[in-house]
Each structure stands twice: as structure tokens, then as C-alpha cells.
Amino acid sequence: MLIGYARTSTTDQEASFEAQQEELRKAGCEKVYREQVSAVAKERPQLDKALGHLRPGDVLVVTKLDRLARSVEHLIALVRQIEASGASLRILGLGLDTATPTGRLMLTMLGAVAEFERSLMLERQRVGIEKAKGEGKYKGRKPTARAKSAQVMDLKAQGVGPAEIARRLGIGRASVYRILGRRLASGDTRAAQE
Structure with a gap:
């Protein structure tokens, strides 16, 4: 078959x-x-x-x-x-x-x-990125999860769980935990609310 x-x-x-x-x-x-x-x-x-x-x-x-x-x-x-x-x-x-x-x-x-061709392509990509960084043209990927910190905190305050927050906002669950942890470490009591 x-x-x-x-x-x-x-x-x-x-x-x-x-x-x-x-x-x-x-x-x-x-x-x-x-x-x-x-x-x-x-x-x-x-x-x-x-x-x-x-x-x-x-x-x-x-x-x-x-x-x-x-x-x-x-x-x-x-x-x-x-x-x-x-x-x-x-x-x-x-x-x-x-x-x-x-x-x-x-x-x-x-x-x-x-595999050799892919390695060469990745190496050229790394060289290009380093060159662009040196010229101040490369900024990297815009952080999407950090931009949604306020939304994460609002949803958490409403009692929404981390997995559901991630799904609703289209970000990774690890990012949600990172935001919540960062807020807890900074003394934000909203992050501690369950």
C-alpha cells in the first residue's frame, strides 16, 4: 500500500x-x-x-x-x-x-x-543580523506579550486562569506566568489575587 x-x-x-x-x-x-x-x-x-x-x-x-x-x-x-x-x-x-x-x-x-545548505543559510542570517545590529538597523522582534501586561493583569483580577488568559490574548502561557511573576515580585498585589 x-x-x-x-x-x-x-x-x-x-x-x-x-x-x-x-x-x-x-x-x-x-x-x-x-x-x-x-x-x-x-x-x-x-x-x-x-x-x-x-x-x-x-x-x-x-x-x-x-x-x-x-x-x-x-x-x-x-x-x-x-x-x-x-x-x-x-x-x-x-x-x-x-x-x-x-x-x-x-x-x-x-x-x-x-543539512549543510540549511547551516549555511542560518550562518548567513546570523551574519546579516549582526551587521544590521552594528549599523543600528536591527531592533529584533517586538515583544508582544509584554505589551499586553495590563490586559493579563485585568483578566487575572477577573479570576481568569493563566491558560485561558493566554488563549484569549494569543500569547504563550509561559508569558502569562512571566508577567504575573514579574508583577508579584514588584509588589503588585493584583497579581497575588486568585
Whole structure:
């Protein structure tokens, strides 16, 4: 059985997402698992489901290597997991199939090149940021949670819990706790009210 996996990092990539799914269907995938989550996310539930669905003789199909793995180590771990279930991996964009020794070798080499390219890109980004900071042009990301401190405190005073405050304001729960803790440390008694 051919089982497809489609992924984009954000919901803004809708065209790419649909194109992947169409390509997987054309390749003959009977089941396509799909999700819109960053490759570096710790949890990718749909990938986990796809891997759990694999049986001996099945093939996990992706359109591109970067849709599946975030690093060479991750790629190798995924390939081991796929092969442990008796299945193989096929990457359509590369014409690569791990069912063959050549396919496994090429996959490892391509994964190493992809990781190297990403490292170079991150290094160029760091250099650019340092240069911009030196020229006074880089200010960093505007702190969104701190700007909502008053709203956090008002909601807390109304008896709203930290998780609900975070959800309502669109900030992280850790940010809510940080704001509440900062206010407590400064002697703001409103933060102590439960």
C-alpha cells in the first residue's frame, strides 16, 4: 500500500499543500496524511499516524525530502523506523526509493547536503543580523506579550486562569506566568489575587 504524507510549515502555504496532496494521489497513494506544522516542531501527529499505519511491504511517499525530515539524524531515524515496520520510503521529487541499496545511499547523501545548505543559510542570517545590529538597523522582534501586561493583569483580577488568559490574548502561557511573576515580585498585589 502507498501511504502519502504532505506537510507545509504554515497555513499561508495553501497552494503548496494542495499541490503535494494532488501529487501524492497521482502517485497512487491510497491514504494521505497531512498537516501544517513546522519541520522543527517536536510533535507531528499526522506523521506519527502515517508511520504507525505502515505494514510490511508498504511505502511511505513524500513529494520532497524537506517535507519529511528536519535533519540528517532525524531522516536516518525515520528511515530506520520505516524499515523496522517492513516498509520503505519513496521521495517523488528525487525519484528515490529506500527499497534499494542505491536509494538508501543517495538519501543519506542528499540529507547531508540539505543539512549543510540549511547551516549555511542560518550562518548567513546570523551574519546579516549582526551587521544590521552594528549599523543600528536591527531592533529584533517586538515583544508582544509584554505589551499586553495590563490586559493579563485585568483578566487575572477577573479570576481568569493563566491558560485561558493566554488563549484569549494569543500569547504563550509561559508569558502569562512571566508577567504575573514579574508583577508579584514588584509588589503588585493584583497579581497575588486568585
